[in-house]
Amino acid sequence: MLVAALAACTSSTGAPAAPIFTEQRGPTGTVPAGLERFYGQSLTWGDCVRFAQTASDESTLKAKDARCTRLTVPLDYAKPDGATITIGILRVQAKDQDRRIGSVLVNPGGPGASGLTSAIRLAGQAKDSELGKRFDFVGFDPRGIGSSEPAIRCLTDQERDAERAEDDELDSSPEGVARVEAEQRDYANKCVQRTGDGVEMLANMGSRDVAKDMDVLRSALGDEKLTYIGYSYGTRLGSMYAETFPKNVRALVLDGALDPDQNVVDELVAQGEGFQKAFDAFTQWCVKRQDCALGQDQGRVLQGYWDLLRPLIDRPLDTGENGRKLSYSDATTGVIQSLYAEELWETLNNGLSELKRQRATTLMMLADTYFERDQNGHYSTTQDAFTAVRCVDDPRVTDKALVLEAQQRYKQAAPFLDDGKPASPALDACAFWPAPNTSQPHVPQIQGLPPVLVVSTTGDPATPYQAGVNLAKALGGGLLTYEATQHTAFLQGNRCVDDAGSAYLVDLTVPPAGLRCS
Known part of the structure; x- marks a missing residue:
């Protein structure tokens, strides 16, 4: 429901800025005990340029249909009454609001990459399709990354x-x-010294905690269940979310997968x-x-x-x-x-x-x-966030x-x-590193997960094809094979891949087994 609407502002250049408005759509769906204030928080949406981290970001974030906000989450979910941090969020609303299904969260991977500019790009790619007409595209900068505060800086x-x-x-x-080892030790020390909340922030930077942030965001956006597109390392976030909140999953597209059971050396x-x-x-x-x-x-x-x-x-x-x-x-x-x-x-x-x-x-x-x-x-802070x-x-x-x-x-x-x-x-x-690992590679053991879709490219250099095969098997999901030499495929211009993935997200129709696109 809409809680408050604020008047439009004027930017420093004299041009009208995006109207600022506050809305409260949550809490929605299952709310873990002690986290009610986070799951039911209101979101104040406004201009996105202030979230830019680079000159390139600033140009992209000027998109007229994009609005941004900050989501507040616990720094440490074991201490919900303790310190909080904020997550940068961007939304491009569905073109057909009367037939809107909900939000689709997107993450471009890295880890360390910003989801804000990715959401704008993907929304543009999908704008004339049923996917773009019926879903809000929502990008987020995972905790410690990009516009989220505090940001990792080493x-x-x-x-x-x-x-x-x-x-x-x-x-x-x-x-x-x-x-080299002295330089690496010094690097880890600088990460502690130059990052807000120091060791505690570095200890809670992992996919375990980002998956929990995603569930808070799902509720605050008013979605009973999560619809998600994760690329590359974003597939680990999707898999982690599915393990943590299997009953909260509506649909997951996991493109360019990491092998769930592969150690860091392999x-x-x-x-x-x-x-x-x-x-x-x-x-x-x-x-x-x-x-x-x-x-x-x-x-x-x-x-x-x-x-x-x-x-x-x-x-x-x-x-x-x-x-x-x-x-x-x-x-x-x-x-x-x-x-x-x-x-x-x-x-x-x-x-x-x-x-x-x-x-x-x-x-x-x-x-x-x-x-x-x-x-x-x-x-940008991407490289520092990647390391963090x-x-x-992963175990050190x-x-x-x-x-x-x-x-x-x-x-x-x-x-x-x-x-x-x-x-x-x-x-x-x-x-x-000054903090222990909070997760490790493993085969997910999930009960009650709806069908998910894994996209894997035969010539993917960064996330090899077999990793996608293994993830689809582990999650009991469908596998779409793209025959090409590139990293990831969905919403990148191949009609076969885009149509199959979009139909799945809109209608929950998993492509036929063995589907191959080229």
Whole structure:
């Protein structure tokens, strides 16, 4: 029900700002004891630009049909009367309010990625379909991420630039390992010092707590049951929600799945295999072109690639931009960024061709895109949030023998990412994290879950196809196979995938078994 409507405001530029209004639609559905004030809270909606974290966000969040608010949740659900935090929320309302079914929550994964801009993009993609007409698209920045407060912050912009410029992790000598581990310990300490609520915030950053935030949001939006689209790491959130609140699920689309039972080492190796498969597909496309930076001989492309990138380990390439240099790790990151979708292969070939001419513009641009660095040198908090979430979602690895084995297996799985140096046993930041893990990989055991839909892409480099097969089996859900080389598929322009997923969300009709789209 509508509680209050406030007058429109005027922005600092003199243009009319979005009207501000407050509504209360909850509590709806099951409300856990002690959390009534959160589940029944009113939401005040207004302009979204104030939620922007980057210049790119600011442009996107100016969308005229988007409204934003803040959801209040407990910092620690074990202490519902204790400290609270806020979650950034964006909504694009259904085009046909008379036939509106409810809200569909969306999460783009990461972990650490903002859901606000994703919701605008997906709503635009679906605006002319039954999905867009009958659902409000709701994006949220998970706790500690993006516009949510407090936000995880570990490194300054200057420190992030400096970290990227170094290739310390390639030094496997005892001195090199000690230096890397000292840097990782310092990183964990900075996360504590620079994040509001310190250790307590870092201890409650995981998917366990985000799933509970999603249920509070479901109720506050007035939805008895949750409808959700989760991409990549967002599939873990969906799976966690299903385990925690199975009776509150209406429909889940889980696209680009993480294997629910895969430990962090096996997941790393499987991802390496996925990126190698995507790299091989790129080179097969490239060698057919006269301008291929790696030549026309498929048997020599890997050596040609190594010859281009490995010299950067000892001689980073000046970019001509305020003293910035392209390091080996940045060049590799740029390549990985371009392997997420076939549409970026042309850009990758251009970047490798430039590197042959001792130019670094394109590969650095791709790396900056991956790290979400804008032209002013400002970074989003995505990378810090990624680390914070993974450090409490998975058991920490402190066995150096296991770390060494993982690095060796990774190089074997992805030869194009082999730097030619001995593998290093250096521990990462999670080994020094100040809080214990709150969950771990496992096969979900869920009773009473309605049918869900898993979308898995055969050539997905980041979340390999088999992971989707395994998740669909674990959840007893349907599996839609997309035959392509890219990361995730739903609402990205393939009519077969989009129609099947939309029909499921609107009508709860699971696609026929064995459906394959291309």
